[in-house]
Amino acid sequence: MTTNGASAIEALKEYNTQTHSVMLREDKILTDKKGNMRKKVKVAKLPIPYQQYINEIALVFLYGRPVKWSQLSDGTDAVFDKFQDVLKRTRFDSKIRECKRIAGCETESAMLFRVFKDDKTGEPDVQIRVLAKSKGDDIYTRFDQYENLISVAWGYRVKEKDNKVVEHFDIFTPESIYRCTHGSLGWDVQEEQNLIGKIPVILFQQEKEWHGVEALIEREEHIASRTADTNDYFADPVAVFDADAIKNLPEKDAVGKSLYVKSGQKTTEAMHYVTWDSAPESKKDEIEWLQNQILTNSFTPHITLDTLKSLSTLSAKALRTVMMLADIKAAKRKEKHDELLDRTASLVLAIIGNVLDVSLHAQCETASIGHEFQEPFGEDVSDDLKDIAQALDAGILSTETAVEMNPLVKDVTREMERLKAEQEERQQQQLSIFGDAAGAGAQSFTDGNEDEDDEEDDADGDGDEKKDDKKKTKSDK
Known part of the structure; x- marks a missing residue:
């Protein structure tokens, strides 16, 4: 039997940002003229x-x-x-x-x-x-x-x-x-x-x-970390003083800092600032290239x-x-x-x-x-439903097959049972509605015949009575 445990441990080291190789960068040690350590400066460690x-x-x-x-x-x-x-x-x-x-x-x-x-x-x-x-x-x-x-x-x-x-x-x-x-x-x-x-x-x-992109990731991490160190050194403006003109220098953390210069010495001549205008473009281009290659590959x-x-x-x-x-x-x-x-x-x-x-x-x-497998962002089912409906109307697709192809249906069997029950319910409603209409139509047809018979009777008898009424009315006048 074989195991993949060693490969799993190495992969976990790359997956965990705390065990990236950039985290092994050693802090910078500053020494005096005699070689004695003055202090230790931390370097940037930026795992991505x-x-x-x-x-x-x-x-x-x-x-x-x-x-x-x-x-x-x-x-x-x-x-x-x-x-x-x-x-x-x-x-x-x-x-x-x-x-x-x-x-x-x-x-x-x-x-x-x-x-x-x-x-x-x-x-x-x-x-x-x-x-x-x-x-x-x-x-x-x-x-x-x-x-x-x-x-x-x-x-x-x-x-x-x-x-x-x-x-x-x-x-x-x-x-x-x-x-x-x-x-x-x-x-x-x-x-x-x-x-x-x-x-x-x-x-x-x-x-x-x-x-396949392990080396590219490691390269970008080291460039980003060294760039951060460079920014710490040069991003802030650096003051340049004339030692002969300046009498005293304020402490770094002093409040309300001031400089005293010799009489007759202009301030602009005694001190000025050196600033870092922009980072090298080649480094910026390399970082962009690395990001593109890492994601593409x-x-x-x-x-x-x-x-x-x-x-x-x-x-x-x-x-x-x-x-x-x-x-x-x-x-x-x-x-x-x-x-x-x-x-x-x-x-x-x-x-x-x-x-x-x-x-x-x-x-x-x-x-x-x-x-x-389902699409991660969902499927655009409108076109599929339109095609299914057209095929069903054209008679080239059965109802059961249409239900099976319907992307909105989760349980085909249960959906077919629901469709069958709804169809039977509609048939019962139509039967009850059209059955009452047929009875009402027969009744109205009968009433119409009776009215016609009455009109025929009136035509035989009432017509003469009306004529006699008219004669009587004329004679009375």
Whole structure:
């Protein structure tokens, strides 16, 4: 088995600003004419935390938003619900971000899935622990010639009741787990069955996020520190005095300083100031060149307050173009993290089917779960929704497929159930409305026929009566 502990320690020294090489600059010693030390002058030590900035930007563009999981198999809804519940209870999103951050600064980290029996409920449960050199863990791995992981070992130390530190070493294989304890007479090894059936460790290995720009960062730190020393010496004006003209010199910390000159001596002739007009342009140009090379060669965009103001009005697609360097780096990391997430899904399914809920074992064997990385600044979904709506109206896309393609939908099955319920509700409303309208229309049609019959009766009888009334009225007149 091999370990990456030495590389992790060296990377941590570069990541921690207090252990940068510029911090080893020695203070300047001032001596008198006889060589005796008069005093010690501190020199500037200015470490620049480029490593932390580069690592955080890389983390945001890969896991800035949680991974989106999807169910790719049919008839496994119960397993998928349990899968999402396990990820939520174990705080998987925060744990994987922690692992990626540590791997970016230490070159190695791991997620250990521990299954145990809950003391309160008596039911099996699972939790995630992040392993790293900075947390006091030793990670050992063993691969075959085809780069298949054969076993993983975790070395750690435990303080017992009598403040005695005991060294432990757990070895995980698909079939067994070996619990090793270092005692006074050697190693005590206890073998137990691995109920999960898989190695319960997700291993993160990569180079440092600032790999390739270490010398550039160190150079800028030394230039900045020496420039600060130069500023201390020459940035403030220096007074030049005529020793014959000046009678006394004030103390450096005196209040209300004054100079006494000989009579007849002009002050402007007795003293004047020497000032440093500007720093060398070559040093300024070199610092700017170093900053540009450090960020460009580490595929890190230069984000400042000024750039944030200009980016606030850009769309997600425009932001992706501006942050192209970080997007390229994230795409490179996804080549490896795609495999890690696939193995995570397989491991969680094995934990569910073999430990947490054995009744779902058959579904776990047939279940298929996919994943998708999300954009760190969100996606501009307006164009996608417009295209989906046009395809649905044109009849070349089914409703279920449109729901699956909708980026705003998190649970496709539940959304289809909601759409079906809303459609049935609308049909019931339309049926009730149009049913009453049909009845009212029939009633009005009947009333209209009765009115027509009355008019026909009046036409036969009332018409003559009206004529007789008119004759009577005329005769009366």
